[in-house]
Amino acid sequence: xxxxxxxxxxxxxxxxxxxxxxxxxxxxxxxxxxxxxxxxxxxxxxxxxxxxxxxxxxxxxxxxxxxxxxxxxxxxxxxxxxxxxxxxxxxxxxxxxxxxxxxxxxxxxxxxxxxxxxxxxxxxxxxxxxxxxxxxxxxxxxxxxxxxxxxxxxxxxxxxxxxxxxxxxxxxxxxxxxxxxxxxxxxxxxxxxxxxxxxxxxxxxxxxxxxxxxxxxxxxxxxxxxxxxxxxxxxxxxxxxxx
Amino acid sequence: xxxxxxxxxxxxxxxxxxxxxxxxxxxxxxxxxxxxxxxxxxxxxxxxxxxxxxxxxxxxxxxxxxxxxxxxxxxx
Numbered sequence: 001x002x003x004x005x006x007x008x009x010x011x012x013x014x015x016x017x018x019x020x021x022x023x024x025x026x027x028x029x030x031x032x033x034x035x036x037x038x039x040x041x042x043x044x045x046x047x048x049x050x051x052x053x054x055x056x057x058x059x060x061x062x063x064x065x066x067x068x069x070x071x072x073x074x075x076x077x078x079x080x081x082x083x084x085x086x087x088x089x090x091x092x093x094x095x096x097x098x099x100x101x102x103x104x105x106x107x108x109x110x111x112x113x114x115x116x117x118x119x120x121x122x123x124x125x126x127x128x129x130x131x132x133x134x135x136x137x138x139x140x141x142x143x144x145x146x147x148x149x150x151x152x153x154x155x156x157x158x159x160x161x162x163x164x165x166x167x168x169x170x171x172x173x174x175x176x177x178x179x180x181x182x183x184x185x186x187x188x189x190x191x192x193x194x195x196x197x198x199x200x201x202x203x204x205x206x207x208x209x210x211x212x213x214x215x216x217x218x219x220x221x222x223x224x225x226x227x228x229x230x231x232x233x234x235x236x237x238x239x240x241x242x243x
Numbered sequence: 244x245x246x247x248x249x250x251x252x253x254x255x256x257x258x259x260x261x262x263x264x265x266x267x268x269x270x271x272x273x274x275x276x277x278x279x280x281x282x283x284x285x286x287x288x289x290x291x292x293x294x295x296x297x298x299x300x301x302x303x304x305x306x307x308x309x310x311x312x313x314x315x316x317x318x319x
Contacts, residue, residue, distance in 0.1 A: 039259040104262035
């Protein structure tokens with residue numbers, strides 16, 4: 001069946017740009033300065049949504065991998081691959097913005113005795129091995145299968161890790177959201193939620209964009225193979241990305 | 244823009260301002276780099292498409308030439 005990922009991409013892109021623009025305006029012109037942290041707290045409107053979307057992206061990738069193992073349809077493997085790939089990019093930006101906040105707030109770029117930071121780094125490093133794992137397997141079928149199993153196991157580790165950190169006794173890292181609504185006043189909470197929506201839309205847009213690009217490329221290759229025969233295909237080297 | 248800046252509260256551009264600016268710049272920069280990479284890929288795909296089009300046209304011309312030659316050969 002023919003799948004198009006470009007459909008609705010324009011609308012999604014506009015929604016992402018508008019929401020992120022609104023989030024920036026709210027963060028700098030509407031949300032009040034934090035009583036304890038002052039201006040530096042503005043980083044949270046970007047850092048926390050990035051971290052949340054990253055972790056959700058890993059789980060999303062794991063769910064796509066489940067679908068691949070259930071159906072054997074390689075499109076699910078592609079979706080899982082792109083979801084994890086995008087989440088990694090968001091995760092690295094989240095890590096950098098978090099480090100900038102830590103330097104300003106704690107005076108250090110990184111601290112090892114903070115469970116939230118270390119657990120986030122572990123999850124990120126775990127998923128950093130996803131691409132080398134794919135690259136190490138030449139056979140496309142085996143590559144997809146092994147990568148899916150890895151994505152599911154690592155994806156299951158994300159909520160477990162989150163719960164473990166929440167259960168830890170000593171907290172240094174500020175809690176933005178809790179089950180009771182967190183410590184944010186209304187204006188800050190609204191700004192945070194708009195930022196979260198904006199970053200989520202950005203993730204969805206880039207995921208769709210990447211899927212559309214990969215899908216177009218594989219269609220061109222398939223067309224070339226159909227029209228000109230297998231022999232005319234240029235040799236494609238080993239790749240971590242599903243073909 | 245002038246109205247927006249006039250309405251906006253004065254931002255404290257001390258030490259904290261630099262860190263906040265750095266965080267937002269990193270975010271924007273990564274998105275820009277990503278978009279640039281995707282643009283390069285789109286360009287490459289465009290190249291592949293035009294190469295495919297050239298190959299298909301060449302193959303079609305070859306087929307047409309073969310079809311033109313066939314009746315003459317049968318007459319001879």
